[in-house]
Amino acid sequence: MLATERELRLDDIYVRAGLSGPESVADYWIQFTEMPDAEVLADLQALPVDVEVQYGAPASARELAALAAALTGAAADHPDVIHSAGTRYDPQSYEFRLEYAAVDGATDDEVAQVLDAGLADAAQGRPYQRLPVGVVLDRDDSREPSVTEATVQGGRNLFRGGSRSCTAGFTARRHGNRGALTARHCPNRLEYRNRRGIISRNPAQTSYNAVDLQFHRTLRRHSTNRQFRHSRNDDRTVRRVANAPDGSAICHWGGTTGRSCTYVVNQDTCEVLSGHRYCGLDVTRDDVSAGGDSGGPWFLGTTARGTHSGGNAGNASFFTRVGRLYFLDAHILQR
Known part of the structure; x- marks a missing residue:
């Protein structure tokens, strides 16, 4: 959480953050281009875990x-x-x-x-x-080419024309309206669980078209909760929102593959998916996704980590890191 806040506030000197290896005495590391100020150092020292502060990186x-x-x-x-x-x-x-x-x-x-x-x-x-x-x-x-994987509770199926197309991500609030997140590359005229009149078919999209996020407002007479599909028989409430540290475990729910878990091996990358450039993507160690999973939630426990974008067959999956929600001016609902 602290790394996510620093990334947004100190993006001129922040670089990356991750889990430390077994040879380190620290639990986590955070990297900057220069020594951060005393306030940042004090915040890091106050954490209940040990954080190694690295500085001197060549680029933010x-x-x-x-x-x-x-x-x-x-x-x-x-x-x-x-x-x-x-x-x-x-x-x-x-x-x-x-x-x-x-x-x-x-x-x-x-x-x-x-x-x-x-x-x-x-x-x-x-x-x-x-x-x-x-x-x-x-x-x-x-x-192999990487592809998008498109074929109001987070993790539920989204349909177009009677066919399942994508997966709903976390629920969110945007400009006072509640609704569901999904991937920007998914169709606009989506229906929640194959029923019209629950979510808007004219979604709000990110100001930067390389960020793969869109927001479907929940329509009147319907409510929106804070839960997401965690596993086949378990819905959970979001309690934290934070980018995934490098090397950390992470799980996702997709309408096609269900629940799968892996590790984050690269942060904040760009990838050409189905011929379109997408950025702000984290990369996983394994390919744990398939067509129809796009838009679904990535998480660890009850911490929201991101929204599914695509994969490279047999090699990796890609998700838009949660810190990129500012391009949509939206905030994930949490307890």
Whole structure:
């Protein structure tokens, strides 16, 4: 929770936060580009767990997010050249990678032009036109394309035209209205549990189209609670809202796959999903999702972590981290 607050308030120096490894005496680590002020240090020292404060990283989370958006944006703009792309960042080695695969028949010159365009866009407006960190261009033409997984209580099924399409995420409040979150790439004219007249078929969407979130207002005469589907026979009430630390366990509920759990291995990345660039994504160690899961809740216990976006078959799942809700001006309902 504290890391989420600092990420939003100190995005010019905050980088990442995560669980410490077995060799560390601390429970968690949090990383900045420079030493944070005394107030932040006092807050961290007051926590009931030990937190290692790291500083001196070359780029902030905001700079890394802009770099990821520029590189994957260039790839998404040229599906005739690049058919799969995503970014990864290692906060310990400071290595930033663009993983990509070229389309069969694309020439080396065509690939280089796309990559150069992304790098130039990332450097534009920066001091001396220099990138915040070095970029490793990791080409692997066996990399499969990542896809979105679309086929008012969180975790319930959302239908379109009588067919199940997506999964409702956490319930939320936006501009005084209660409703349900789901993925922006899901259809607009969705029906809650295949019944019309419960949620709006004209959802509010994020101000930035690379953030995969939308909000369906609950219509009059219907109520909205704070619960979400935790497992097949268990609904729970949200008690906390916080981004997932790097290395932490995490679970999700999807209308297709049900409940699955894995670990977070990368934070705040961008990925080209079904030809569209999405950002603010956390990446999991395993692919635990399938078509129809999009929009569903990611959580740990009763802590809301994010909203499902997509997957890379057999390799990873992706969800929009909960801190990106500010692009929707919405707040998850909690006790």
